[in-house]
Amino acid sequence: MLRLNCFFSAHEGKYEEALDAALALTACSRKDEGTVAYDTFESATNPDVFMICETWENEEVLKNTWRPSISSSMWVNSSNSAR
Amino acid sequence: MLRLNCFFSAHEGKYEEALDAALALTACSRKDEGTVAYDTFESATNPDVFMICETWENEEVLKNTWRPSISSSMWVNSSNSAR
Numbered sequence: 001m002l003r004l005n006c007f008f009s010a011h012e013g014k015y016e017e018a019l020d021a022a023l024a025l026t027a028c029s030r031k032d033e034g035t036v037a038y039d040t041f042e043s044a045t046n047p048d049v050f051m052i053c054e055t056w057e058n059e060e061v062l063k064n065t066w067r068p069s070i071s072s073s074m075w076v077n078s079s080n081s082a083r
Numbered sequence: 084m085l086r087l088n089c090f091f092s093a094h095e096g097k098y099e100e101a102l103d104a105a106l107a108l109t110a111c112s113r114k115d116e117g118t119v120a121y122d123t124f125e126s127a128t129n130p131d132v133f134m135i136c137e138t139w140e141n142e143e144v145l146k147n148t149w150r151p152s153i154s155s156s157m158w159v160n161s162s163n164s165a166r
Contacts, residue, residue: 003088005086005088005136019127022127023127023128026127026128039126039127039128039129039132040126040127040128041124041125041126041127041134042124042125042127043122043123043124044102044105044106044109044122044123044124044125044133045106045109045122045123046122049122050127051124051134051136053088053134
């Protein structure tokens, strides 16, 4: 299996929008073939930080899966989001 | 580096207690030598499901770190918590 932890932060004032987008992505991705588990998590200590935890059967199904486009204006990547 | 995803569910009616314990563990563990990142996350879709995401410099520091005891009556393990 393949596990991905995807951290991101909502822009200021965009928490609900980011959460809604993450929940929509989660709902879609759970239907993808080869998805073992998929969930959106909210940090209990870092405001605006989310983590999407994805578990896939293998790398091949991940490469082949449908990927919805996500508005880059809503989210920012942060290598420090897990702190 | 070593990444651990620790999923658990609060027993019914014990959400706040479980969250408080997880936050206390997070605060302690962030001070441990060799901790790169440590945070508590709450599932946005599964009521009562948490994930503690731990990143350690290496396996050795994880083995040597102080581990507080956690009340097993408060939490239950669930292999399906990430779903």
